[in-house]
Structure formats: C-alpha cells, structure tokens
Amino acid sequence: xxxxxPAGDDLxxxxxxxxxxxxxxxxxxxxxSRTKENTMPTRPWIWGVGGAVVATAATITAVAFAGNLGxxxxxxxxxxxxxxxATESAPSPDESPAPTADASPSPTAGASDAxxxxxxxxGDTPQGPRLYREFQAxxxxxxxxxxxxxxxxxGSALDPDYATGWPEGTDVAGVESSGETIVVDLxxxxxxxxxxxxxxxxxxxxxxxxxxxxxxxxEGRAPVDLRLDGERTDQVLGVPTSEPLANGDPxxxxxxxxxxxxxxxATVSGEFRASGLASSFEATVPWQVRRGDEVVLTGFxxxxxxxxxxxxxxxxxxVSSLDPGEYLFVAQTxxxxxxxxxxxxxxxxxxxxxx
Numbered sequence: 001x002x003x004x005x006p007a008g009d010d011l012x013x014x015x016x017x018x019x020x021x022x023x024x025x026x027x028x029x030x031x032x033s034r035t036k037e038n039t040m041p042t043r044p045w046i047w048g049v050g051g052a053v054v055a056t057a058a059t060i061t062a063v064a065f066a067g068n069l070g071x072x073x074x075x076x077x078x079x080x081x082x083x084x085x086a087t088e089s090a091p092s093p094d095e096s097p098a099p100t101a102d103a104s105p106s107p108t109a110g111a112s113d114a115x116x117x118x119x120x121x122x123g124d125t126p127q128g129p130r131l132y133r134e135f136q137a138x139x140x141x142x143x144x145x146x147x148x149x150x151x152x153x154x155g156s157a158l159d160p161d162y163a164t165g166w167p168e169g170t171d172v173a174g175v176e177s178s179g180e181t182i183v184v185d186l187x188x189x190x191x192x193x194x195x196x197x198x199x200x201x202x203x204x205x206x207x208x209x210x211x212x213x214x215x216x217x218x219e220g221r222a223p224v225d226l227r228l229d230g231e232r233t234d235q236v237l238g239v240p241t242s243e244p245l246a247n248g249d250p251x252x253x254x255x256x257x258x259x260x261x262x263x264x265x266a267t268v269s270g271e272f273r274a275s276g277l278a279s280s281f282e283a284t285v286p287w288q289v290r291r292g293d294e295v296v297l298t299g300f301x302x303x304x305x306x307x308x309x310x311x312x313x314x315x316x317x318x319v320s321s322l323d324p325g326e327y328l329f330v331a332q333t334x335x336x337x338x339x340x341x342x343x344x345x346x347x348x349x350x351x352x353x354x355x
Contacts, residue, residue: 115138115144117136117144117151118134118212118215119152119216120132120152120211121133121134121157121164121208122208123348125255125256125343126345127346128200129200130253130254130255130256130346131204131208132348133215133254133260134159135263143177144216145217146174148212148213148215148216149172149212149213152209153186153189158264158265159264164205165202165205166189167188167189167190170187170189171188173185175213177213177222180222180223181222181225182213182214182222182224184209184224184226185228185230186226186227186229187229189228189236191228191237191238192238197237199238202237203239205237206239206241206245207253209226210245210248211253214247221246223246224244224245224247225244226245251308256278256279256310256333257277257279257280257285257331257332257347259331259349259350261273261274262329262352265350266352267353267355268319268352268355270318271316271317271318271320272319273316274287274301274315274317274331275312275314276312276314277310278310278313278331278333279303279308279309280306281306281333281335281336282306283302283303283306284301284303285300285301285315286299286300286331286334287317287330288329288332289317289329289330290327291322291326291328296322297319297322300315301313301315301331313331322354324353325353326352327351329349329352330347331348331349333346
C-alpha cells in the first residue's frame with residue numbers, strides 16, 4: 001500500500017467525474033495498489049438482524065422506482081421498467097469514480113493490467129441489511145461485468161464488514177451484457193429461500209447482483225434477467241424473477257453513507273483525502289478517527305445534496321498530530337435527534353495506518 005499523495009490533480013479529477021463510476025477508468029498505478037485478501041464474515045442471513053426491516057421502496061420484481069436520481073454529471077438512464085426496456089430518467093448520483101492511487105492497500109499480483117470494477121456487498125445498518133459499494137482490481141483478460149458479478153456472488157470483500165448475500169456454492173456461469181437487458185446465468189443458487197434467510201435478506205442478495213452488473217457495465221440502469229443453469233426461472237431465493245428486474249430505490253437499498261477513499265487497509269500520513277457518497281440530514285456527513293474506543297479526531301464534510309438520493313462528499317483529514325499506528329476512519333449520517341428519533345445513524349468504517 002502506498003502513502004497518500006495530497007496533490008490536487010487527483011482530487012480535481014475525482015470531483016469532475018463525481019457520478020461517473022459506472023464506467024471506472026483508473027490508471028495502472030491505481031490498480032497496482034488496489035486489493036488485498038480478507039476473510040469473509042459468516043453468510044449474511046445468519047446475522048442477528050432481529051426485528052430490523054429493510055424499508056424497500058420497490059420490490060425486486062420489475063417495478064421502476066419513482067423519483068429523481070439526478071445530479072450533475074454524466075447522463076445515466078434511470079431504472080428499468082417492468083420489461084426489458086429502460087426508461088429515461090435523470091442521471092444517477094449513487095455512483096462516484098474509482099479511487100485514485102492515493103491511500104491504497106497493497107497490490108495484488110497480476111492486477112496491474114486490469115481496470116477497477118465496482119462490486120456491491122451486503123452490510124449491516126440500523127435499518128437492516130443494505131448495500132455498500134467497493135472497488136476491486138479487475139482480472140486481466142476477463143469481461144468486467146462477468147468478473148464483478150462473480151465476485152459479488154462468490155467472492156470476498158476487501159472490507160471485512162461487508163459480505164455476499166448469496167448461499168455457499170452459488171456462482172455465476174456467465175453474463176451477457178451487450179443487449180438492452182443484462183442476462184446473469186447463476187449456478188448452484190436455490191430457487192426458493194433457504195432456511196434461516198429472511199425475505200429482506202433474499203431481496204438484498206438479488207439487489208446486490210442487480211446493482212453490481214449495472215454499475216460494472218457502465219451504460220445506465222439496464223434491466224437484469226436472472227437465470228438458473230441457463231434456464232428461465234420464476235424465482236431465485238424466493239424472489240420473483242419471471243421478468244427482468246429493475247434496481248431498487250437507492251434510499252431504501254443502499255447504505256446511506258459509503259466511503260470510497262480511504263480504502264480498507266490504506267496507509268496515510270500528513271493529510272489525506274476522504275470521499276464517498278451519502279444522503280444525510282442537511283447534507284452534513286460527520287467523520288471521526290478512532291483509536292480503540294477513543295475518538296482522536298472529529299470533523300464533518302458537506303455533501304452536494306441530501307434527502308432524495310445519495311450525493312458525493314469529500315474532505316481533507318489532517319493526521320499529522322497522531323502517533324504512528326492503526327486507526328479507524330468513520331463516516332456517518334448526521335443524527336440531529338441524538339438517537340431520540342429514528343433508527344440511528346448509518347456509518348461506514350475503514351481501517352487505516354498512520355505513518
């Protein structure tokens with residue numbers, strides 16, 4: 001992993017392309033410093049989600065979510081309707097570009113010749129399981145959409161707080177993404193929901209694939225046709241799949257704050273840039289640096305908007321006063337009630353090492 005370079009050029013490019021990660025294009029140096037191996041946590045439906053309910057605004061079946069996903073930047077067609085054709089909507093801000101080489105983990109062998117691919121993972125929030133996005137170095141010579149789909153279903157996240165929502169033994173036989181509909185051929189996936197998996201968890205697993213292949217393809221929110229062993233199926237994990245699927249409403253599917261940089265395991269010194277996506281009260285994104293149970297630094301960033309969608313945020317964090325060692329960088333949604341109302345703040349965390 002390489003120390004952060006605070007030069008402004010990378011940040012300028014990041015901000016200029018703030019909604020453009022549906023087609024990530026990092027340079028070779030960024031990929032050389034992309035990934036490291038982490039052990040996956042237990043499969044998500046075993047987690048103690050208790051009474052938490054995912055407030056899904058649209059079922060996974062072909063229901064387009066209503067509302068504006070817009071922001072300035074590249075045009076991204078909105079979610080699919082209940083068929084294989086996508087409807088036009090405003091550009092989607094729930095994506096930001098692949099991270100630069102700043103504050104990156106150690107390289108993975110062979111990764112330098114492939115681009116970064118976005119993969120969505122399931123993680124816990126106060127409102128139940130939701131999706132967190134993470135960039136990983138692609139596999140050279142492999143179609144990025146297929147590569148991303150396989151990682152989402154059967155791979156490992158860099159951040160140990162994330163996991164796949166799919167049962168052990170599930171994989172992706174192939175992906176056809178050149179047409180108006182993205183066809184994902186699953187193998188080993190149960191047609192009905194496994195024992196111990198809640199309906200919300202099953203829906204989130206399906207959303208994980210839908211969001212991942214849409215983002216990896218980088219050409220708008222095309223509908224996703226899930227198949228089992230090459231055949232059409234009326235359901236996967238108990239979720240109806242007779243028709244191509246639209247992605248769910250970002251505000252009820254995605255975690256409301258997500259860190260893009262620094263990445264898990266990053267080494268930083270002096271100052272580093274932190275960035276990500278959020279939908280937080282009055283666009284305020286509080287952040288902390290913790291060492292164990294102690295909060296050693298605090299601050300906040302202001303996102304580009306709030307309420308109707310996720311917006312990019314970024315800030316500079318000065319760690320020059322900290323002793324060398326391992327810390328936790330935390331970004332949160334603002335909770336003006338102090339926990340008196342609602343489910344509480346969403347948060348995302350990344351382990352960093354200060355030199």
